[in-house]
């Protein structure tokens with residue numbers, strides 16, 4: 001019970017942190033996040049896929065893809081952007097890319113540790129620099145696996161300094177084909193890719 005309470009407090013603090021940093025988030029983190037996207041999504045194809053961006057923040061990834069990835073690689077894709085901070089999601093709503101008539105994007109306010117989707121649903125899962133915020137990171141990744149189909153592509157990144165990273169890899173690596181970890185010296189995150197077996 002005490003552990004449960006501690007986790008709830010941690011989550012509440014995270015919500016408050018992002019609810020109050022949404023205004024300057026893009027200016028402060030845009031260029032760092034773009035470096036990660038370029039490395040993580042080199043060669044990725046989003047075409048005709050149902051995509052979850054878990055912990056999407058202010059939608060920097062969606063903006064990046066709509067500006068810098070060829071139209072054919074994103075054609076007929078559907079993005080679901082999910083975050084636990086209402087203010088971060090509100091920031092997406094006022095962006096031009098969201099207002100565009102052809103924007104295939106839905107916003108969901110929810111918790112990655114308890115996802116509001118049925119199993120076997122998504123074709124591609126993205127979570128960039130969000131997992132380290134979870135009080136129970138193992139529950140969060142189990143949820144991402146639950147809602148995915150066989151063959152679903154995963155693109156995750158997590159801060160290298162997170163002490164749970166090693167255990168996370170050894171626990172979940174067996175679930176994936178083509179598992180790969182990218183550890184670029186210049187990045188604060190480890191990038192993890194794989195296809196669900």
Ligand SMILES: C[S@@+](CC[C@H](N)C(=O)[O-])C[C@H]1O[C@@H](n2cnc3c(N)ncnc32)[C@H](O)[C@@H]1O
Pocket residue numbers: 014015018029033054055056057058059060061082083084085088110111112113127128129130133134
């Ligand atoms: C460092 S930001 C990364 C945002 C975005 N992925 C990017 O590339 O800019 C971390 C995000 O994770 C979200 N987050 C933290 N805990 C979460 C949870 N339990 N469920 C969903 N989102 C969460 C935060 O609200 C924040 O928007």
